[in-house]
Amino acid sequence: MVNANMGYMKIVALIPARYGSTRFPAKMLAVLKGKTIIRRTYEATVATGLFDDVRVVTDDERIYNEVVSNCGKAMMSKKEHETGSDRIAEAAAQMNADIIINVQGDEPFTQRQSLKDLINVFKNDTAGSIDLASLAQELYDEEQVKNPNCVKVVLDKDGYAMYFSRSPIPYHRNNEIKGVYYQHIGIYAFRRKTLLEFARTPMGIAENMEKIEAIRYLENGRKMKMVLTDTVGIRIDTPEDFKNAERYLEEIGE
Numbered sequence: 001m002v003n004a005n006m007g008y009m010k011i012v013a014l015i016p017a018r019y020g021s022t023r024f025p026a027k028m029l030a031v032l033k034g035k036t037i038i039r040r041t042y043e044a045t046v047a048t049g050l051f052d053d054v055r056v057v058t059d060d061e062r063i064y065n066e067v068v069s070n071c072g073k074a075m076m077s078k079k080e081h082e083t084g085s086d087r088i089a090e091a092a093a094q095m096n097a098d099i100i101i102n103v104q105g106d107e108p109f110t111q112r113q114s115l116k117d118l119i120n121v122f123k124n125d126t127a128g129s130i131d132l133a134s135l136a137q138e139l140y141d142e143e144q145v146k147n148p149n150c151v152k153v154v155l156d157k158d159g160y161a162m163y164f165s166r167s168p169i170p171y172h173r174n175n176e177i178k179g180v181y182y183q184h185i186g187i188y189a190f191r192r193k194t195l196l197e198f199a200r201t202p203m204g205i206a207e208n209m210e211k212i213e214a215i216r217y218l219e220n221g222r223k224m225k226m227v228l229t230d231t232v233g234i235r236i237d238t239p240e241d242f243k244n245a246e247r248y249l250e251e252i253g254e
Contacts, residue, residue: 011119012097013051015041016084017105019060023238028063028105030242033249037236038063040108042072048112050119056105057091082203083213085188089199092192098122100195102188106236108245110187114229118189121225131194132217133225134161135185145181149237151212153184153226161224164212184214185229194222 017028017038024030028038035043038056046054056067056074059081067074075094081087084102092100099122103110114135121133136153144150148166156162163169164184172179190198198216207215217224234245 009098010052011099013045013054013101013103014088015056015103015105016087017056017058017063037108038105039070041105044110045103057088085213086199089195092195097192100190109234117227130225131222133189135187135229136182136226137229139181139183151184153182159226161226164214
């Protein structure tokens with residue numbers, strides 16, 4: 001990947017994948033129309049053609065074997081990790097890369113354009129002032145605004161994240177204006193140094209209360225550029241999400 005201003009940038013996609021899940025146990029190995037979720041995610045990420053390398057990072061041999069046995073690349077993490085970013089940071093420490101994209105393992109329909117937009121944040125950042133970037137989309141569903149499983153983000157005038165919360169933020173006190181809400185999509189792009197520093201930084205009170213890893217960056221003064229998108233795929237958090245994914249595949253004829 002070449003940037004005329006910065007020279008060659010090695011861009012790697014790492015896909016954190018754990019076996020345990022409170023709402024959908026063993027979801028990474030659930031078979032979705034003939035292929036497991038983690039296999040579909042890996043193959044979709046490779047198919048974008050955006051990355052110099054793509055690897056699944058997991059703590060479970062079953063997930064590792066599923067990827068490798070289908071001609072994919074995977075790495076075993078050696079430590080217990082609180083967040084996906086912590087998990088891929090362990091892998092990133094062993095790799096040579098400039099930009100690392102954290103692609104969620106439970107998003108088998110990740111869209112190429114969204115990933116490309118994240119990469120372009122760094123290609124266009126000639127001053128090197130942006131530490132990391134992530135995705136957001138405007139929320140129109142009032143129930144989702146209230147849903148604590150839907151993480152909201154408030155943006156400043158330049159599109160940087162001000163705060164993340166499971167609560168409806170900003171609070172809509174002035175009913176004379178239309179409220180605008182944004183949902184955070186948990187796909188991140190990091191400079192490698194930023195990711196490694198994240199893993200060495202203790203979890204703060206706000207992150208621990210909300211259980212939103214993105215807050216750790218803001219608590220420590222990092223600038224997170226948010227990229228607005230409307231091309232996000234289906235994330236599989238629950239069995240109902242899995243059924244929606246099956247219906248989607250039927251609709252597109254797969």
